[in-house]
Amino acid sequence: MKLITDFLENSSRKFPDKTALIFKGDKYTYAELQRNVQDFSSFVNRFQKNSVISIFFDNSPEFIISYLGILKSACIVHIIPSNISQTNLNEQIFSAKPKAIISSREFFPIISKIEDSKIEKISFHEIKSRLYEERKANMVDYAYLIYTSGTTTKPKGVPITHSNSVFTTNNIANILKYENSDIDVVPLPLSHSFGLGCLHTSLYVGSTLILHKNLMNTSEIFSSIKDNSATTFAAIPSSLTKLAKDKSYRIKDIFKDLRLIITNSTSIPNATVKEFKKILRHGTIATYYGLTEASRSTFMLFDDERKFDSVGIAPDQIEIKINNEKDSEKGEIWIKGLNVIKNYWNNLDADQNFVNGWLKTGDLGRLDEDGYLYILGRMDDIINIAGEKVLPQEVEEVVKVLSDIEEVVAIPMKHELFGNTLKLFVKTTDKSKITKTEILSFCIRNLERYKVPSKIEFVEDFPRTQYGKIKRFMLK
Numbered sequence: 167m168k169l170i171t172d173f174l175e176n177s178s179r180k181f182p183d184k185t186a187l188i189f190k191g192d193k194y195t196y197a198e199l200q201r202n203v204q205d206f207s208s209f210v211n212r213f214q215k216n217s218v219i220s221i222f223f224d225n226s227p228e229f230i231i232s233y234l235g236i237l238k239s240a241c242i243v244h245i246i247p248s249n250i251s252q253t254n255l256n257e258q259i260f261s262a263k264p265k266a267i268i269s270s271r272e273f274f275p276i277i278s279k280i281e282d283s284k285i286e287k288i289s290f291h292e293i294k295s296r297l298y299e300e301r302k303a304n305m306v307d308y309a310y311l312i313y314t315s316g317t318t319t320k321p322k323g324v325p326i327t328h329s330n331s332v333f334t335t336n337n338i339a340n341i342l343k344y345e346n347s348d349i350d351v352v353p354l355p356l357s358h359s360f361g362l363g364c365l366h367t368s369l370y371v372g373s374t375l376i377l378h379k380n381l382m383n384t385s386e387i388f389s390s391i392k393d394n395s396a397t398t399f400a401a402i403p404s405s406l407t408k409l410a411k412d413k414s415y416r417i418k419d420i421f422k423d424l425r426l427i428i429t430n431s432t433s434i435p436n437a438t439v440k441e442f443k444k445i446l447r448h449g450t451i452a453t454y455y456g457l458t459e460a461s462r463s464t465f466m467l468f469d470d471e472r473k474f475d476s477v478g479i480a481p482d483q484i485e486i487k488i489n490n491e492k493d494s495e496k497g498e499i500w501i502k503g504l505n506v507i508k509n510y511w512n513n514l515d516a517d518q519n520f521v522n523g524w525l526k527t528g529d530l531g532r533l534d535e536d537g538y539l540y541i542l543g544r545m546d547d548i549i550n551i552a553g554e555k556v557l558p559q560e561v562e563e564v565v566k567v568l569s570d571i572e573e574v575v576a577i578p579m580k581h582e583l584f585g586n587t588l589k590l591f592v593k594t595t596d597k598s599k600i601t602k603t604e605i606l607s608f609c610i611r612n613l614e615r616y617k618v619p620s621k622i623e624f625v626e627d628f629p630r631t632q633y634g635k636i637k638r639f640m641l642k
Contacts, residue, residue, distance in 0.1 A: 168305040169328045170366060171238045173335070174200055177372035181346060186369070188376045188394070189227055196372065199231070206235030209293050213241055213265050215301055218311060220244040220262060222269035222277060225379045228290045229356050230365065232268055233310070240303035242325070243310035247357040252279065254321070259285070261323055261512060262311055268293075305329040311511055312359060314458050315635050323511025324458045333504040334461045335366045337481045341465045342426060342452055346372035349396045353378035353387055359458050360430045364400050381405050388420045398426040403434040403453070404573070410441040411569075411595075418445050425449045431456060435566065436474045443468065453477060455539060460506045460525050464539050476538040488533055489526070498545055499531040500524040530557070547638065549576075551616045552584040558638075561588060561619070564612050565605060570598035575628060577641050579620060587620040591641055593627060 167176060177186070178200035186196040194202070210219060219236045221243060223229040236243045244262040246255065259267070259280055266286035267277045274289045303309070305328045313321040338344065350368050352375060354361030368375040376390050381401060391399060399421070401409075406429055409417060421427070422445055434453050442451045455464040455477035463486065466478025480486045483504050490497030502524045510516040519526045530542040543557040550556075558576035565574045573593040578586040594600060602622040609618045629640040 167332055167336075167370070169237070169303055170309055170331050170335075171203075171234060171303075172332075173366060173369035174203060174234055177346070177369055181372045184346075184372065185374045186372075187227060187230065188374065189225075189378075192227065194227060199227075202227075202231045203234040203238060206231050206293065207238035210236050210239040210241060211301060213239070215240045215303075216242060216307065217266075218242045218244050218262050218264040220246055220259065220264040220267040222246040222248070222267060222273045223290070224248045224270065224272070225356055225361075225377055226270065227377075228270055230377075232290060233356070237303065237309055237328075240301040240307065242308045245310060245312050245357045245362075247355065248273070252276065256280065258313055258321075258323075303328060305332065310362075312357070312362075312458055315358075322513055322516045324507060325509075325511050326461075326507065330461070330505055330507060331366060333483070334363065335370050337462055337465070337505075338363060338367045339371050341467075341481060342428065342450075344368075344371045344373060344398070348373035348398055348425075349376065349394050350374065350398045350400070351376045351378070351387065351390050351394075351396045352400050353381040354400055354402070355380070359456075359461050360400070360402070363461060364428075384409075388416065391420055391424070395423075397424060398428065399424055400428045403429050403431075403438070406442065407435055407438045408572070410438045421445050422447050423449070427451045429453045431477075435563075437567075439468050439474050455541060456505070457501075457525075457527060459510075460501045460503070460527070462505060463501050463503070466538075473534070473536075473538050476534070476540050478539065479537045480539070486533065486539055487524075488531060495532045496530060496542060497532070499527045499529045499539070499541075501527060544638075549578040549586050549588065551578075551581075551586050551588070554616050556588070556617055558588075561590070561609070561613060561617050565590065565592070565609065568600065568605065568608060570594050570600040571605075573628065573636070575636060575638060575641055576619065577638065581620070584616075588617065589621040589623065590619040591623050591625050591628065593625055 178196040182197035183195050185193050186199045187194040219241050221232045233243055244264050264285060266288055268288045268290055269277050271289055277287050308325040309328045309331055311323055311325050313323055344367050350373055352364045356362050356365055376394055426449055427442055439451055451468055453466045454462045456462045463484055464478040464480050466476055485502045487500050488497040489500050506525050528545050530545050532540050543559045547558055548555050561576045562574045565571055572595050575591045576588050579589040581587045605622055629637040
């Protein structure tokens with residue numbers, strides 16, 4: 167298989183009558199999904215090959231049909247997050263320069279506000295199938311365009327080729343042992359590379375995908391897992407941590423028979439890993455490290471407790487090195503491999519992050535003697551306190567041990583004598599009665615003196631990207 171669209175075509179040949187997708191009670195077989203994609207592709211063939219076509223949907227069958235139909239027509243999909251602001255939408259449209267925007271009825275009033283007469287604005291439900299000559303993409307062609315979450319800088323356009331995605335999907339399926347017998351519960355946004363990778367994997371192996379809009383309705387998710395005898399579940403680390411702190415019998419009953427829980431990108435707390443390893447009778451919890459620009463660069467299966475702080479090792483044909491200016495085991499993580507893009511979308515400044523095929527990630531990390539990667543933070547998050555280099559994550563991980571703490575962010579605060587001190591923003595659990603004094607006392611007992619925060623502030627929540635990541639720079 168060389169193209170993303172080959173995943174569906176292959177599975178529709180092998181398992182035409184098998185349920186491919188379940189969404190809000192509606193079911194699509196692989197054959198039905200393939201027919202819908204083919205019809206949609208016929209409509210999109212009106213546009214020149216390699217044209218950018220924007221799609222604007224919530225998680226839904228329409229998203230999947232539009233996404234795959236555009237790929238099949240050898241065009242490039244620009245994926246717009248459903249909760250995007252009008253300002254950010256206008257910026258992405260200006261950057262991507264699509265020939266058309268296709269949306270659900272729900273979002274059509276929003277795209278109608280875009281003042282560019284050259285862009286065709288189309289509602290999904292108004293599209294009628296038309297017959298055109300079928301076109302084929304090449305594996306080196308761009309498949310889709312997705313913008314980074316922008317936690318530290320302005321979002322960058324990331325063009326992913328079919329070969330990038332096929333290579334990554336093959337690794338996911340092989341390393342995590344996905345099979346056509348799997349039933350995959352996915353409450354992740356398909357507009358993010360984590361959720362999209364789950365979709366690709368289900369199509370690739372011919373499993374059944376149970377799609378949810380998000381993880382807000384946990385009762386609905388639990389019923390979905392239980393009623394369908396699901397085998398895999400995907401969620402971000404903070405969601406798993408929140409679930410792990412729920413000590414009710416129902417959590418254990420719901421998750422005990424899953425064969426795989428997969429999470430992503432950042433280090434997952436040891437306590438969360440251990441809790442789910444106790445819950446899963448025979449299953450595995452796994453994570454990966456990667457960027458939109460270099461998806462699934464490492465995989466971690468948590469089979470060695472000594473390495474639970476790691477995000478795993480790189481698969482074949484992916485290289486990771488630590489680039490340091492001084493003789494230190496810590497440094498910037500650089501990645502090279504078939505999963506790494508060649509350039510950004512119309513962004514020469516950002517292209518400076520590529521050096522002889524290596525992607526400079528901006529992440530600080532280290533490798534151990536066995537090749538396991540450890541994420542230590544962001545290069546630009548390092549705080550200088552009286553000459554000492556402090557990673558905010560070092561402090562945050564200590565404070566998170568407290569049972570009433572849900573999330574913590576440490577940032578620098580200007581100090582006349584020391585240059586900087588630390589300020590903590592703390593989000594507590596709903597029923598927490600913990601005080602600032604208790605947190606400070608805990609820090610004094612468990613941290614070096616210069617790492618103890620000078621100020622603590624409780625917050626109801628943090629500024630976040632559309633994917634739920636905290637915008638640390640906004641707190642500064």
